Amino acid sequence: MIFHPLGKYILLLKAVFRRPEKWNIYRSEILHEMVSIGVGSLGIIAIISLFLGAVTTVQTAFQLVSDFIPKSVIGMIVRDSAILELSPTISAIVLAGKVGSSIASQIGTMRVTEQIDALEIMGINSPGYLILPKIIGAVTMIPLLVIISIGLTITGGYIAGTASGAVTGEDFINGITSAFIPFTFTVSMVKSVMFAFIITSVSAYQGFYTDGGALEVGRSSTKAVVISCIAILFTDYVVAQLLL
């Protein structure tokens, strides 16, 4: 049951990476997608990151009841949680909802209104023209969003920790600057690139093979988000298992 859609997905990707008809047209499409995915998602990523950091700090402080554990550990936990899990994974799940559903509905609408057929008739490789710029746009911009998210999560943690008195500013800074393993950042970037690819390719696949009308476009959009989220969490586990 899973092999037929998997085969179609691989064949679609093969068509996506076929040589573009004209690079300068693709270049402007890539820039457009970078702005749409990157700048367009900055607001929501900023908001969720600040709150994630705040909640992580408050809850970690609540659980650290022993006097033998220094308060700077809170900063350390917030930093490592942000780098390894919160920023790449939660951002990716939010982006699957925002960017993924938008890609699926955009391409799905183009399918049901025969715009994709029109591209094919002109002799244009429609998967390449429609999907490749989105994949490149996401793979370049989502890691940048994750880096911003890491910074904002830690900032949110600092603000909430100091404001609630759960941890002093000095302890928090001590925590985030001590015992840092740079490899965790590499893992975070590997995850974000893979998640970006999953979000765009899975959503584009769902949109590209939409069959029917407006109702099916909505269904494709929902399926794109659900499948992307499951694939993100599965990949998250595999990457963690392999790299850590």
Place this chain on the structure above:
Amino acid sequence: MIKISNIHKTFGENHILKGISAEFKEGICNLIIGGSGSGKTTLLKCMVGLHEPEKGSVIYDDRNFTRMNFQSRIEIRTEIGMLFQGSALFDSMNVEDNIMFPINMFTDQNHKEKLERANFCLERVNLTGKNKLFPAELSGGMKKRVGIARAIAMNPKYLFVDEPNSGLDPKTAIVIDDLIQELTVEYKTTTIVVTHDMNSVMGIGENIIFLHEGKKWWEGSNKEISQTDNIELNEFVFASKFMLALQKK
């Protein structure tokens, strides 16, 4: 000229096209007519490669399209212009960009040359000055005309038109039909129009193919269609009271 022979197409258990063969000559309007579900649009899509027929061949001026790979098909596709039932204009682009899109993709013309061509095509379909409007701002008839302008932007040798009059008022429908006929004669294109509109049949149907239950049931011209004794064709042609009154006259 386009020649199709023994085209078969099935979707699941449904055998839609059952061995259709025909020839479509250049410089005239070739019409494919038939009731809903008779296989008109499926045949058209098989001809342009949007559907792959299980059996049969489509030959564009001695070039066997059905046996070509993706790369070779691109060559023929740049010679094809197509107007879709819903016009299929790109929503994110304005009228000018829609028309310039195929030129951008397949030529190395500079912006001025491309703009000149787009303006020429717009003038040809009587939409001069509408360059910056978006598809959402156009009426149904205007969308069809922009669709035609985009279809002729690359000087096509073959023009495919799917239900050009669907959703249009009779007056606009005649304008679209006349435009298709003028362009066919002017550019000597091989034009294939799928329709079930009897005004189009009587107006521009120089060569008509009637499909019924996935088979070619009748072939002739608009002059012959009202005199035929083919029962299924008569049921289709004289389904409306207007055509029936015309026949009695």
